[in-house]
Amino acid sequence: xxxxxxxxxxxxxxxxxxxxxxxxxxxxxxxxxxxxxxxxxxxxxxxxxxxxxxxxxxxxxxxxxxxxxxxxxxxxxxxxxxxxxxxxxxxxxxxxxxxxxxxxxxxxxxxxxxxxxxxxxxxxxxxxxxxxxxxxxxxxxxxxxxxxx
Amino acid sequence: xxxxxxxxxxxxxxxxxxxxxxxxxxxxxxxxxxxxxxxxxxxxxxxxxxxxxxxxxxxxxxxxxxxxxxxxxxxxxxxxxxxxxxxxxxxxxxxxxxxxxxxxxxxxxxxxxxxxxxxxxxxxxxxxxxxxxxxxxxxxxxxxxxxxxxxxxxxxxxxxxxxxxxxxxxxxxxxxxxxxxxxxxxxxxxxxxxxxxxxxxxxxxxxxxxxxxxxxxxxxxxxxxxxxxxxxxxxxxxxxxxxxxxxxxxxxxxxxxxxxxxxxxxxxxxxxxxxxxxxxxxxxxxxxxxxxxxxxxxxxxxxxxxxxxxxxxxxxxxxxxxxxxxxxxxxxxxxxxxxxxxxxxxxxxxxxxxxxxxxxxxxxxxxxxxxxxxxxxxxxxxxxxxxxxxxxxxxxxxxxxxxxxxxxxxxxxxxxxxxxxxxxxxxxxxxxxxxxxxxxxxxxxxxxxxxxxxxxxxxxxxxxxxxxxxxxxxxxxxxxxxxxxxxxxxxxxxxxxxxxxxxxxxxxxxxxxxxxxxxxxxxxxxxxxxxxxxxxxxxxxxxxxxxxxxxxxxxxxxxxxxxxxxxxxxxxxxxxxxxxxxxxxxxxxxxxxxxxxxxxxxxxxxxxxxxxxxxxxxxxxxxxxxxxxxxxxxxxxxxxxxxxxxxxxxxxxxxxxxxxxxxxxxxxxxxxxxxxxxxxxxxxxxxxxxxxxxxxxxxxxxxxxxxxxxxxxxxxxxxxxxxxxxxxxxxxxx
Numbered sequence: 001x002x003x004x005x006x007x008x009x010x011x012x013x014x015x016x017x018x019x020x021x022x023x024x025x026x027x028x029x030x031x032x033x034x035x036x037x038x039x040x041x042x043x044x045x046x047x048x049x050x051x052x053x054x055x056x057x058x059x060x061x062x063x064x065x066x067x068x069x070x071x072x073x074x075x076x077x078x079x080x081x082x083x084x085x086x087x088x089x090x091x092x093x094x095x096x097x098x099x100x101x102x103x104x105x106x107x108x109x110x111x112x113x114x115x116x117x118x119x120x121x122x123x124x125x126x127x128x129x130x131x132x133x134x135x136x137x138x139x140x141x142x143x144x145x146x147x148x149x
Numbered sequence: 150x151x152x153x154x155x156x157x158x159x160x161x162x163x164x165x166x167x168x169x170x171x172x173x174x175x176x177x178x179x180x181x182x183x184x185x186x187x188x189x190x191x192x193x194x195x196x197x198x199x200x201x202x203x204x205x206x207x208x209x210x211x212x213x214x215x216x217x218x219x220x221x222x223x224x225x226x227x228x229x230x231x232x233x234x235x236x237x238x239x240x241x242x243x244x245x246x247x248x249x250x251x252x253x254x255x256x257x258x259x260x261x262x263x264x265x266x267x268x269x270x271x272x273x274x275x276x277x278x279x280x281x282x283x284x285x286x287x288x289x290x291x292x293x294x295x296x297x298x299x300x301x302x303x304x305x306x307x308x309x310x311x312x313x314x315x316x317x318x319x320x321x322x323x324x325x326x327x328x329x330x331x332x333x334x335x336x337x338x339x340x341x342x343x344x345x346x347x348x349x350x351x352x353x354x355x356x357x358x359x360x361x362x363x364x365x366x367x368x369x370x371x372x373x374x375x376x377x378x379x380x381x382x383x384x385x386x387x388x389x390x391x392x393x394x395x396x397x398x399x400x401x402x403x404x405x406x407x408x409x410x411x412x413x414x415x416x417x418x419x420x421x422x423x424x425x426x427x428x429x430x431x432x433x434x435x436x437x438x439x440x441x442x443x444x445x446x447x448x449x450x451x452x453x454x455x456x457x458x459x460x461x462x463x464x465x466x467x468x469x470x471x472x473x474x475x476x477x478x479x480x481x482x483x484x485x486x487x488x489x490x491x492x493x494x495x496x497x498x499x500x501x502x503x504x505x506x507x508x509x510x511x512x513x514x515x516x517x518x519x520x521x522x523x524x525x526x527x528x529x530x531x532x533x534x535x536x537x538x539x540x541x542x543x544x545x546x547x548x549x550x551x552x553x554x555x556x557x558x559x560x561x562x563x564x565x566x567x568x569x570x571x572x573x574x575x576x577x578x579x580x581x582x583x584x585x586x587x588x589x590x591x592x593x594x595x596x597x598x599x600x601x602x603x604x605x606x607x608x609x610x611x612x613x614x615x616x617x618x619x620x621x622x623x624x625x626x627x628x629x630x631x632x633x634x635x636x637x638x639x640x641x642x643x644x645x646x647x648x649x650x651x652x653x654x655x656x657x658x659x660x661x662x663x664x665x666x667x668x669x670x671x672x673x674x675x676x677x678x679x680x681x682x683x684x685x686x687x688x689x690x691x692x693x694x695x696x697x698x699x700x701x702x703x704x705x706x707x708x709x710x711x712x713x714x715x716x717x718x719x720x721x722x723x724x725x726x727x728x729x730x731x732x733x734x735x736x737x738x739x740x741x742x743x744x745x746x747x748x749x750x751x752x753x754x755x756x757x758x759x760x761x762x763x764x765x766x767x768x769x770x771x772x773x774x775x776x777x778x779x780x781x782x783x784x785x786x787x788x789x790x791x792x793x794x795x796x797x798x799x800x801x802x803x804x805x806x807x808x809x810x811x812x813x814x815x816x817x818x819x820x821x822x823x824x825x826x827x828x829x830x831x832x833x834x835x836x837x838x839x840x841x842x843x844x845x846x847x848x849x850x851x852x853x854x855x856x857x858x859x860x861x862x863x864x865x866x867x868x869x870x871x872x873x874x875x876x877x878x879x880x881x882x883x
Contacts, residue, residue, distance in 0.1 A: 017449075024448040028403070032397035034388020036570075037447075038521055039604045043817040046521060066406035074388035086386040093783055094377060096215030096791055097389040098385030099392060099570030106450060130817060132521045132571050133215045134794025136828035138787065 003067050008027075008076025008094070017062035023047045025063045026073055034074035034102045038130070045129030048103040049073050055110040075100040077109060084146060085109045093143035096133030104129045104139065112146060151526020196242075196305045197226060199313075203333055205230065206238045210248040211297060212288040212542055213241070213381060214576075215568035215791075217784035220379045224780055225298045228372040229306030229365055232346070233333035239380050244544030244564035249285050252300040284559075286545035289577050289674065291747035294780055298844050299432040307362035309353070316352040317344055317816035332371075338700030362807035367778070367839075377769055381568070392570045393540040394601060396527045402431050404590055404600040405450035407459065408610045410441040411810035412469070412669045415462040416440050424453040433457065434590050441590050447601055463810060466669040471616060471807040474668060475512060478618040478639045482510070487637045487662030490647045494658035499633040503624040506635075509693055510621075511686045512871040515805040516614035516675055517812075517820060522570020523607040524583035527599040528591035530555065535562045535591065539584055540569035547576035554588045573795070574674035580612045608820055609812040612673025613805055614767060615641050619650075619686035629698040629708065633658040638686065639772045640665045642672045649679040652687050653716050653745060654709035670807065676795055677847035684851025685858070685872065687799070688742035692859040693868065702741055702859060715750050715775050717835050722773035723752035726832050736760060737768075738864025742852035748843030749776040753793065753852040755829075757860045759867075763880035767797060767829040767857065772849065774833065777840040785845050786833040792849020793831055800854035801875045 001018045004011050007030060016025055026035050026049065035058060038046030042060040049058045050072040077083045082090075085105050095101045102118070104127070111118060111126050123143065131139075198206040207223040219239050227237050242248040249697070310330055317335035318325040321342055328337050336343045367374075384390035409416055419440045421433035429449035434441040440459050444450035493634070500506065527538040528551075535555050541547040548564040554589050555562065569576060587600040619638035628630040634656045638644075640663040650661050675681060695705035710716045720743050724730075727739055736758050743752045756769040772789050779785045802821035806813045814820040858869040867881065876882040 016446075020446070020448050020880035024446055028446050031397060032388075033391065033397070036392075036521075037394065037523065037601065039817050041604070041816055041818065044521070057517070075693065078387060082383075082387070089386045090378065092381050093382065094788060095379075095382055096217075097521065098215065098390060101385055102388040105386060107278060108277045120198070120411045127825050130521065130822050130824060132519060132573070132795075132822060134798075134823065134828075135787070136794060136825045137790050137831045139825060 001064070005070045005071065006069070007069065008073060008079065009070070011099070014063070016023075016063055019062050022049070022058040022063050022066055022071070023060045026058060026071075032073050032075050036099055036103060038100065038103070043130070044100065044103075045107060046100045048102040048106040048129065050106060050110055053110065053113065055107045074106055077106065083109060084141075084149065085112065088142040088145045091145055092138050093137050094138040094142050096135055100129060100131045104131065106140075108143065117147060118143070196301070197230075197309055197310070199346050199350040199353075201347045201350060203233070203236055203345045204238055205236055205333070205346070206240060207302075208240045208242040208248075208284055210242040210250055211293040212540070212544070212569055213564060213574065214288065214540070214542070214572035216293075216788060217379050217781065218288070218293045219381055219485060220377065221294050221780045221784055222302050222354040223300050223380070224377060225294070226306035228370055229303045230310050232306075232372075234372055234377065236333055241566050244286065244548050246545065249545060250297055252296040266696075280437060284545040284549040285543070287543045287578065288572070288575065289542050291846040291848065295748055295842050295844050298780070303364055304360075304362065306648055307364055308358055308360065310360050311359050312353040312356045313349050314344055315356040316349045319356075320344070320349070320352065348548045350613070363493040372573065373780050374782070377781055379784065392522050392566055393527065394522055394525045394570070394599070395566050396538040396567070396599060398527065398529060398597040400446060401527070401597040401599055402443050402594070403447035403450050404441050404443045404587070404598045405447060405454045405455075406439050406441045406586055406600060406602060406606060407454055408606060409461040409464075410609070411461070411463040411467050413466055414438060414464045417460040417462050419460070420458040424457050427453045427456070430701075432594055433852035433854060434593055436586060436589050439586060441586070441600070443590065443594060443598055451603065463631055466810040469669055469807060469810045471515065474616060475618065477666065481639055481664045481666055482620045482637055483619060485664050487664050489660060489662040491651055491661045493656075493657060493696060494635055496658045496660035499624065499658040500622060500635050500660075503622075503633065506622040506624050507694065507697055508614055508620070508622045509690055509870060510618055511689055512618045513616060513682050513685060514803070515616045515670060515749075515807070515873060516572075516799055516803045517608050517611040517805050517814070518573045518575035518673070518675060519608060519817075519820060519822065520569070520571030520573060520575050522604045523577065523604055525599065525601040526584045526587035527597060528587045529597035530591045531595075533557075533561060535588065536565065537562065537584065537588065537717055538565045539587075540567055540572075540576055541581070541584070542569070542576040543578045544574050547581060547584055550578070550581050551584060551588050554585050555592050573676040574678070574835060575611065577650050577674050580673050582610065604817070605815040606803075612671045614675035614681060615643055615672050617641065617682055619682070619725070621686070621690040623690070623694055624644065625698055629700060631656045631694055634661075636661045636687070636690075638663050638683070640671075641668050645681050646679055649746070651688065652685045652691070653704070653713050653743070654691060655711060656709065669810070676792070677746065677850040680744060680847070680851040681796070681799070684742065684744045685854040688744070688852060688855035689858050689870065692740065692855070692862065696862070701730075706741070706743065715836075715838050715840065716745070718838070719743070719750050719752040719775050722834060722836060723754040723771050726771035726773065726834060727754040727756055727769060729754065733864070735865060738860045738862070740856045740859025740863055742855035742859065744848070744851040744852055746847050748841065749774060749845060749847045749848045750843075751775075751789075751852055753849075753856045755853065755860045756858040757857065757864060759861060759864050759881065765801075765861070765875065765881055767827070768857070769830045769832070770797070770853065771832045772834070773836060774845070774848065775836040775838050775840070776843040776845055776848070778837055778842045779835045782835060788845045789833045789849040790831050792847065793830060793853050794823050796850040796853035797829070797857065800857055800872055802825070802873050804873050
């Protein structure tokens with residue numbers, strides 16, 4: 001199937017099976033490797049991107065479902081200068097191996113867009129991404145930095 | 150490099166185009182070397198380059214997998230060099246024999262013995278040669294800072310600083326003792342002259358190198374001991390960092406793999422014709438124990454693999470069951486004489502005299518590593534040469550294994566080290582099945598392939614932390630102190646550290662031993678290795694003794710640690726941080742545990758709340774750690790925080806079970822890891838006792854399961870002796 005996809009504010013022609021998960025179109029067809037593969041079942045959040053501003057786990061979203069949507073990947077989040085979430089992630093020295101963090105950052109950026117003052121409960125419910133290095137303490141610290149600013 | 154008869158040692162030389170380099174040079178039959186700039190192979194051996202513009206480049210032989218080693222090791226070198234930290238650049242050293250990590254051999258082999266200067270070169274050389282011979286470029290065992298940093302990086306920095314001082318003194322015709330260094334400059338205070346390192350670098354390369362320079366006094370540290378930012382984080386938060394799975398090569402295809410479901414099973418046949426016409430499919434490859442589909446895209450390969458009819462032979466282990474193994478453990482513990490690790494006093498006699506010994510048996514399951522980046526490997530065989538791109542905890546061992554699988558000379562194989570999306574032991578030299586598979590496929594196709602394991606393959610074909618049981622018997626004397634500590638544990642493999650089950654407590658009669666058993670389960674080093682088991686076992690049992698004695702678990706332990714000031718200090722501090730001793734509310738409880746491992750001493754305290762029907766909430770964890778010395782307190786704290794989360798998740802949910810020779814769990818839906826919602830508040834403090842520097846990557850893990858179980862007992866009177874603790878409803882089991 002040939003179609004066009006809006007990714008990071010650019011229209012990109014795509015030729016892929018319509019059932020292909022968005023993740024693999026982003027990583028392989030478009031070569032944007034900042035979005036990661038972690039589980040393939042939407043359980044870990046490493047593949048999180050924004051679809052029309054909402055966080056979505058791209059490993060379980062067939063590309064046909066977003067054909068008319070605006071997709072933002074980590075490469076598009078801080079394209080001109082670092083996004084505040086990315087900066088807070090550095091300020092709090094959050095990442096360890098860093099593999100899951102682009103997905104975490106995309107999730108947090110969308111979450112704060114919707115609700116700039118999330119409670120601990122909001123966070124616990126909505127930030128369910130997995131981090132095997134165990135950087136959760138630092139994630140909380142970074143989010144506190146973002147709340148203050 | 151390997152074909153000439155070479156010698157390697159710390160030496161210095163000039164860089165082509167000016168500047169200084171300091172290296173483990175590999176040169177034929179010469180004991181010193183000066184400007185030999187025409188040989189670009191010298192660059193391969195470089196640890197340190199100082200360019201004419203003053204930029205200092207440090208090459209780090211170890212893998213970055215989130216532990217911050219690409220920041221901490223250069224900090225150690227820069228400190229001794231007295232470099233200006235913003236001018237320091239870091240590069241990953243390549244997988245070349247000259248980067249074999251000899252300091253690990255020296256560190257593990259002879260520990261902290263002071264080696265006479267006259268012998269230092271020979272000892273360094275011997276250690277390097279051993280590391281080179283065994284293809285050792287390992288990142289593991291919490292050893293990079295301890296050994297490569299302390300024995301290698303610091304010395305390299307100090308040696309280079311000496312050369313720069315000598316060059317300045319010669320230029321200014323002054324005594325070297327009148328010169329000093331500061332932030333990338335040599336200064337001569339009497340005359341007010343100063344020169345930048347870049348300006349002096351080329352001249353410094355002609356000075357005489359002292360291979361055993363004195364190191365800085367810690368009071369003069371300006372870089373080490375500070376919470377400097379990790380050098381690699383900007384690339385990680387922008388997504389521009391390239392992990393193994395992000396490698397892209399011209400014409401590269403993607404490979405999906407399905408292994409024989411039973412350990413040591415065989416792929417007998419597959420019907421390749423059934424998938425050959427599917428979109429994007431390029432090849433179907435049958436390996437000895439797996440089938441692989443190579444396609445234009447990974448999704449296409451995965452889809453085709455799903456539809457590929459395969460016949461697997463189960464081999465000998467199709468009936469293996471981990472539940473039966475635990476019964477076998479009971480049999481082992483009640484039967485054969487153990488191999489004794491340690492014996493103190495008259496344990497048999499004292500135990501025989503005990504009428505009703507206190508007895509407890511603890512149990513732990515197999516565990517998978519589950520790195521967030523599923524294991525993967527990119528390989529390209531062309532013109533008789535093989536290139537491998539992969540996240541590995543040992544690039545040299547990966548090269549050797551790749552060459553062996555491909556039946557090539559080691560020199561025909563190049564490994565390109567990349568950052569790891571998690572390691573935790575999964576990517577150590579004996580666990581390279583993901584490299585072997587990819588190399589076998591690459592040898593059969595004319596294009597580069599990237600093989601990615603699905604999460605299910607990653608979890609079901611890992612090398613697992615051994616399962617086991619540990620039995621304790623003890624007797625408490627009239628003074629309420631333990632008279633006898635008798636511990637026998639099951640050993641199905643990888644219990645290599647004979648000290649791991651030892652306890653720091655002053656108990657007059659002890660017997661600690663193991664009973665061995667073989668299983669078909671592939672076993673692996675898992676963050677903190679055998680300490681992940683014995684930490685839970687021993688610290689749970691000492692807690693049981695404290696309660697039997699009617700004593701506070703903190704003061705009971707302190708009473709048994711009279712001659713262990715470092716242990717006492719961390720234990721007291723972790724307890725203080727938690728607010729130990731304040732009257733707990735109903736349903737709340739606190740627990741403690743202590744562990745000495747990887748050269749560090751760590752205590753952790755846990756506060757929990759548990760409801761009447763077993764719903765558990767881990768509220769707070771505090772840790773006090775004495776690693777002797779801390780290089781970067783922020784990175785160090787992150788390692789302890791991460792270790793606590795790693796250990797807690799395993800204690801609560803971690804379990805790999807095996808039925809009919811197959812791993813039952815397959816993804817994060819049934820192999821659960823800790824998430825933000827479950828993560829307690831964590832506080833970490835360091836006590837720098839000044840003892841020999843210890844490791845930090847693993848030491849956060851071992852105490853936490855026991856501290857948690859002890860807290861649950863304090864809150865509810867329920868003693869958890871089996872991991873994981875939580876059942877299907879997320880409630881306490883057992």
